[in-house]
Amino acid sequence: MTDDEEVANRRRSVGYGGAVLAALVAVAAAAGLVGDAPDAVRPGGAPAGFWLAEQGAVLALAALSAVHTIVANALDRRPGA
Amino acid sequence: MNAATWTCVLVAALLALQAVVGAWARARSVRRYYVADRMVPPALVGMASAAEWISAASFLSLAGLLASRGRDGSAYLVGWTGGFVLLGLLLGPLRRYGKLSVPQFVAERYGAAGARLVALGCAVVISLVYVVAQIRGAGVVFARFLGVSVGGGVALGTVAILAQALLGGRRGTSSRVVQYGVVAVAFLLPAALVSLRLTGQAVPAVGLGAPLDADGAALIGVAPGQGVLQVLDHLHLGMGLAPYTSGVRPRADVVATALALVAGTAGLPHVIARLFAVPRVRDARASASWALLFVALLYTAAPAVAAFSRAGVLGSVQDVPHARAPAWFASWEATGLVQFTDRDGDGRMRISGREGENEVRVDPDVLVLAAPEMAGLPAWVVGLVATGALAAALSGAAGLLAVIGSAVARDLGKSTLTPNLSERNEQRLSRTAAVLAVLAAGRIAVHPPGSVAQVAALAFGLAAASLFPALVAGLFWKRASGAGAAAGMAAGFLFTGGYIAFFRAVRPDLDGPAHWWLGISPEGIGAVGMVVALAVLAVVSLRVAAPPSPGPSAG
Numbered sequence: 001m002t003d004d005e006e007v008a009n010r011r012r013s014v015g016y017g018g019a020v021l022a023a024l025v026a027v028a029a030a031a032g033l034v035g036d037a038p039d040a041v042r043p044g045g046a047p048a049g050f051w052l053a054e055q056g057a058v059l060a061l062a063a064l065s066a067v068h069t070i071v072a073n074a075l076d077r078r079p080g081a
Numbered sequence: 082m083n084a085a086t087w088t089c090v091l092v093a094a095l096l097a098l099q100a101v102v103g104a105w106a107r108a109r110s111v112r113r114y115y116v117a118d119r120m121v122p123p124a125l126v127g128m129a130s131a132a133e134w135i136s137a138a139s140f141l142s143l144a145g146l147l148a149s150r151g152r153d154g155s156a157y158l159v160g161w162t163g164g165f166v167l168l169g170l171l172l173g174p175l176r177r178y179g180k181l182s183v184p185q186f187v188a189e190r191y192g193a194a195g196a197r198l199v200a201l202g203c204a205v206v207i208s209l210v211y212v213v214a215q216i217r218g219a220g221v222v223f224a225r226f227l228g229v230s231v232g233g234g235v236a237l238g239t240v241a242i243l244a245q246a247l248l249g250g251r252r253g254t255s256s257r258v259v260q261y262g263v264v265a266v267a268f269l270l271p272a273a274l275v276s277l278r279l280t281g282q283a284v285p286a287v288g289l290g291a292p293l294d295a296d297g298a299a300l301i302g303v304a305p306g307q308g309v310l311q312v313l314d315h316l317h318l319g320m321g322l323a324p325y326t327s328g329v330r331p332r333a334d335v336v337a338t339a340l341a342l343v344a345g346t347a348g349l350p351h352v353i354a355r356l357f358a359v360p361r362v363r364d365a366r367a368s369a370s371w372a373l374l375f376v377a378l379l380y381t382a383a384p385a386v387a388a389f390s391r392a393g394v395l396g397s398v399q400d401v402p403h404a405r406a407p408a409w410f411a412s413w414e415a416t417g418l419v420q421f422t423d424r425d426g427d428g429r430m431r432i433s434g435r436e437g438e439n440e441v442r443v444d445p446d447v448l449v450l451a452a453p454e455m456a457g458l459p460a461w462v463v464g465l466v467a468t469g470a471l472a473a474a475l476s477g478a479a480g481l482l483a484v485i486g487s488a489v490a491r492d493l494g495k496s497t498l499t500p501n502l503s504e505r506n507e508q509r510l511s512r513t514a515a516v517l518a519v520l521a522a523g524r525i526a527v528h529p530p531g532s533v534a535q536v537a538a539l540a541f542g543l544a545a546a547s548l549f550p551a552l553v554a555g556l557f558w559k560r561a562s563g564a565g566a567a568a569g570m571a572a573g574f575l576f577t578g579g580y581i582a583f584f585r586a587v588r589p590d591l592d593g594p595a596h597w598w599l600g601i602s603p604e605g606i607g608a609v610g611m612v613v614a615l616a617v618l619a620v621v622s623l624r625v626a627a628p629p630s631p632g633p634s635a636g
Binding site: 047 | 156162165289292310
């Protein structure tokens with residue numbers, strides 16, 4: 001692999017890692033900051049805001065982790081990486 | 082058989098199992114002592130990591146904390162799951178260093194003795210605080226089933242954890258997989274039975290939203306048809322409390338606590354070591370994702386356990402004469418973790434959010450254990466929960482005690498003070514350090530600075546403010562220097578530790594949103610400490626000459 005490719009590769013992984021980090025912080029902030037407004041909706045019986053904070057966020061983070069593993073492993077697998 | 086007998090039988094079975102597996106997997110070399118077997122499929126390593134992760138804080142205390150905080154408890158769920166996502170991000174860069182613990186990483190990356198000693202000190206204190214939480218958790222279980230005060234329970238918990246620290250080192254992956262099975266069944270089966278009893282839904286997360294059936298509604302003393310959350314909101318309003326499903330704590334605190342726990346997960350030394358039981362980075366990443374999945378299985382059930390047990394408390398206690406208190410209430414009173422103070426002299430128990438009117442104090446740490454009793458489930462279910470809680474507390478303590486032992490024996494003893502320490506003496510030193518740590522932690526656990534989950538959170542906050550910044554700066558910033566790392570870790574640690582000590586030890590009377598800085602509680606202050614540490618690290622690094630040879634080349 002040439003230096004240019006390596007730099008490009010590295011930049012891509014760092015940019016990608018940044019995106020995952022941003023998603024993580026966004027979920028954490030959303031779970032903490034979501035107000036009572038969505039609570040009027042009660043899908044499955046639980047107020048939506050409460051459900052997002054105590055269930056949805058956990059599911060979202062588990063999904064984020066799975067997506068990260070798949071994408072990061074695919075990036076690693078490219079020739080020379 | 083009653084619950085106490087069931088607990089004894091199940092605990093005896095568990096101890097026998099642990100002794101057998103422990104003898105079988107007993108470390109044969111020092112290498113195996115720190116990280117056992119290195120070639121295992123990611124899903125199993127993930128399961129083993131989840132077992133290591135699920136301590137008394139997650140098993141025994143998390144649901145109780147959620148019950149006492151309502152929506153604001155979400156910070157703990159988010160923090161303790163989000164941490165795995167962050168760990169997954171760091172695994173790739175960290176793997177190149179091939180180091181098992183954060184203090185070892187710091188030693189290799191920065192090379193400076195100062196940074197290494199500060200990292201060691203931080204790791205030891207953080208692990209100690211975490212062990213306090215585990216001893217307290219074991220103490221709560223012992224107190225309830227032996228009918229003694231919580232102080233006596235803690236003394237027994239100290240002995241149990243001490244015995245374990247002396248019996249063996251880190252257990253191998255296979256033993257951990259068994260452990261996960263025991264703990265998951267002990268948490269999920271009773272949760273499912275409670276949910277089934279109250280709502281007719283076997284999946285607790287579904288039961289959380291489902292309407293209570295006739296049986297369940299009668300148990301809580303309300304009309305059927307409403308969901309448990311609606312019932313709770315209604316009961317709370319009647320008692321002068323904020324609705325269960327809406328948050329009341331400062332938003333800054335909820336977000337800061339979540340971030341402190343996220344960063345603390347990546348900074349806590351033991352989880353990283355377990356994930357590196359696989360040889361390749363991509364297997365380590367997969368292991369982290371699997372671990373999160375196995376943890377999430379429990380964490381999605383915890384809010385349901387929380388809501389059901391909260392409803393159980395309010396339904397079976399409110400306005401009931403103390404002379405006719407339910408059985409669970411009476412048996413917990415003996416431990417001192419549940420208390421009734423008859424303020425108005427009418428003999429009836431009243432829970433109230435209004436100043437000076439509340440007569441009932443229920444420690445959040447009892448709720449997971451009490452939930453099956455409240456739902457009128459058979460004694461073996463109660464015994465099962467107690468056994469799971471003990472297993473979680475013992476394993477949680479074991480992981481961090483190994484860190485204390487390895488930090489003192491390997492990193493301080495062998496690498497810094499006496500390089501030609503023999504393997505035998507290294508292990509001996511490591512065990513001595515672990516024993517001293519247990520005794521110190523046991524002393525603190527009699528009057529802990531919060532519930533089990535809160536104490537664990539303090540350890541995470543300290544890690545977020547010290548080890549984590551040194552780790553991240555070391556991985557991603559070439560100019561980060563040893564002096565910078567040492568100063569940064571020390572600053573973040575002292576800031577966070579000082580804040581915690583002020584509100585939890587020096588002036589506990591001021592511990593409340595009105596006095597917290599920026600509205601952030603001692604559990605969340607680690608997020609601010611992290612910023613302090615990074616700032617100090619950056620300033621000192623830029624003022625001191627560049628490090629000699631950063632990067633993995635040295636290894």
